[in-house]
Amino acid sequence: xxxxxxxxxxxxxxxxxxxxxxxxxxxxxxxxxxxxxxxxxxxxxxxxxxxxxxxxxxxxxxxxxxxxxxxxxxxxxxxxxxxxxxxxxxxxxxxxxxxxxxxxxxxxxxxxxxx
Numbered sequence: 001x002x003x004x005x006x007x008x009x010x011x012x013x014x015x016x017x018x019x020x021x022x023x024x025x026x027x028x029x030x031x032x033x034x035x036x037x038x039x040x041x042x043x044x045x046x047x048x049x050x051x052x053x054x055x056x057x058x059x060x061x062x063x064x065x066x067x068x069x070x071x072x073x074x075x076x077x078x079x080x081x082x083x084x085x086x087x088x089x090x091x092x093x094x095x096x097x098x099x100x101x102x103x104x105x106x107x108x109x110x111x112x113x114x115x
């Protein structure tokens with residue numbers, strides 16, 4: 001199973017609208033939801049494990065800022081107790097989308113996985 005598939009399976013239960021790679025392509029958008037992106041892949045190996053570092057942006061979308069922030073905290077907590085080797089890099093507020101009227105909170109992680 002790819003690291004993207006592992007992340008999607010791990011994070012999808014946190015949000016009613018699920019977890020999507022790159023973009024939420026659902027015909028009907030349900031809030032809250034999560035979108036994950038691989039930002040970069042680095043040639044940094046973790047010890048002798050053969051795992052390569054990948055940087056991921058995980059965005060949380062919700063109808064209120066508080067819900068988006070709480071979802072981002074849930075993502076962080078879930079990854080912290082998972083078997084996925086990761087390091088939390090930080091978070092920041094995204095934007096308010098006036099068209100769909102939702103809020104975004106952005107988190108970034110370094111995740112080690114097989115290439």
